Amino acid sequence: MPKYESLFPGALDTFILHGNRDGIGLDIDFQESDELSSDELNLITDAILQLETWALALTTDAIWDADGDTGITTEAAADEDILRFNTFGTERMVILANGKIGIATAVVPHGGEGYALLALEGLQANANGPHVQFTTAEDDYPTLQILNWEHDELAIYFDAYRDAGGELSSDVGSNFRIGKGLTADTFSIEYDSGIAQGGVITWNDGITLDTAGNVTMPGGTLIVGGRGIIEGDAIGGRVWRKIFLQIQDGTNANTLKCTIGALWNGDAVGTTDNCAKGATTGNFTINAGGNTLDIEAAAFSGDVIMAIGTIYNNATSAYYDAYVDVSGVKMRIFIYDNAGNIVDITGAAVVDAGDIVLHILYQTDA
Numbered sequence: 001m002p003k004y005e006s007l008f009p010g011a012l013d014t015f016i017l018h019g020n021r022d023g024i025g026l027d028i029d030f031q032e033s034d035e036l037s038s039d040e041l042n043l044i045t046d047a048i049l050q051l052e053t054w055a056l057a058l059t060t061d062a063i064w065d066a067d068g069d070t071g072i073t074t075e076a077a078a079d080e081d082i083l084r085f086n087t088f089g090t091e092r093m094v095i096l097a098n099g100k101i102g103i104a105t106a107v108v109p110h111g112g113e114g115y116a117l118l119a120l121e122g123l124q125a126n127a128n129g130p131h132v133q134f135t136t137a138e139d140d141y142p143t144l145q146i147l148n149w150e151h152d153e154l155a156i157y158f159d160a161y162r163d164a165g166g167e168l169s170s171d172v173g174s175n176f177r178i179g180k181g182l183t184a185d186t187f188s189i190e191y192d193s194g195i196a197q198g199g200v201i202t203w204n205d206g207i208t209l210d211t212a213g214n215v216t217m218p219g220g221t222l223i224v225g226g227r228g229i230i231e232g233d234a235i236g237g238r239v240w241r242k243i244f245l246q247i248q249d250g251t252n253a254n255t256l257k258c259t260i261g262a263l264w265n266g267d268a269v270g271t272t273d274n275c276a277k278g279a280t281t282g283n284f285t286i287n288a289g290g291n292t293l294d295i296e297a298a299a300f301s302g303d304v305i306m307a308i309g310t311i312y313n314n315a316t317s318a319y320y321d322a323y324v325d326v327s328g329v330k331m332r333i334f335i336y337d338n339a340g341n342i343v344d345i346t347g348a349a350v351v352d353a354g355d356i357v358l359h360i361l362y363q364t365d366a
Contacts, residue, residue: 104130125150133161141170141197147179155179160192160201167203169195177203186210238305238363241266244312245333245358247293249351250274256346258284260299263359269299277346290344295331302366303329309361315354322358331362 064071081097100108109116122130133145159171243266260269272282283299309324
C-alpha cells in the first residue's frame, strides 16, 4: 500500500480530508506514516491538482482550458482592469475598465472614431464582416439582419437575409430591405413578396434617393393625405414639373385673372384676365357654377399624367383648401371652404377678398 509522507515538515501532520471520487464519499483521518488505500491516494492527488489549478488562476489572473488556448485573462498590465476573452489562441472580445465592449477590437470606438459603447470589427466585403442578425424560437430564418458589407454597400433586411445562397426570404408574406449603395450611390427601399422561406428574392425598386436629392418611385403609388395620388409606372420620357397658379379678381365682374409661372421645370403660361363662368378664356375654363377651374391641355408641354397641389398663400380672411386633379389630359382645380364645401371661386367671399396662390407638382408624358 502507498504511504503518506509529510509535505510540510515540522507542521502538524495530522489532518482529515473529506471528498468524493467516482461517486464514493471518503473521509480520511490519517497521520504521518499511515498507509493509504488507492482510493485515498487518488483523492489526495485530485485535491492537489485542484489546488494547483486555483493557484495558477490566482497568480496569473486567468482561467484557461487544458491546452491553454481558450480562456479569460485580466491584468495584462499592472492595474489594467480589462477582461480579455480568447478562443483558439486569438483574443476575440474585451470588456474595458469603463464598461465598453469591443468584439474583434480592443479600442472602443475602433480607432477612436465616432461614439460607441459596443464596437464590432470584421472583414470587408466578406461573410465574416461585422454583420448582426436576429432570430426567434419559431425557426432559424432571420427576422432582421444588419449587413455591413463595405462603405458603399450597407443594408438592413426585414424578414430577409443574405448568405452564400444569395438574397433570400425569411417569410412568404413580404420582404423588405433599406440600404445605401444597393444601386450605385443611392439610398433605397426595396421589396418583394410571396417567396417561400429560403427562396431567392428578386428585389423591386420602391423609393430611391440619389446624391442630388432626387427621389424616384419607379413602379409604385404614393397616396398623400387621402386626396392626392401620385402614380409611377416606369414609362420612359415622363417629366416632373412644378408651377404656381395665382388666382385674382378679374377686371370684369365675376371673372378671374389667372397667372401660371414656373417654379421648377414648369410650364410658364403667363396671365389671362377676365376668365368668365361657363366659358374658356385662353388656357382656362370655368364651369357655369364657378366652382371648377380647368387648365387646358394646350398650356402644358405634354399630357398631364398626375397633379397634386396645395394653397401656398391665402390673402382672404377665410380658410380655404385646394384639391388638384387630372381630367383627361388637363388639370382641374377645386377650392373648398372650412366645412368641406366646394366654393364659387369667382364669388365675393373668395377672390374679391384677396388673392389665392397654389403650388402644383405635376407630371407630363413628355
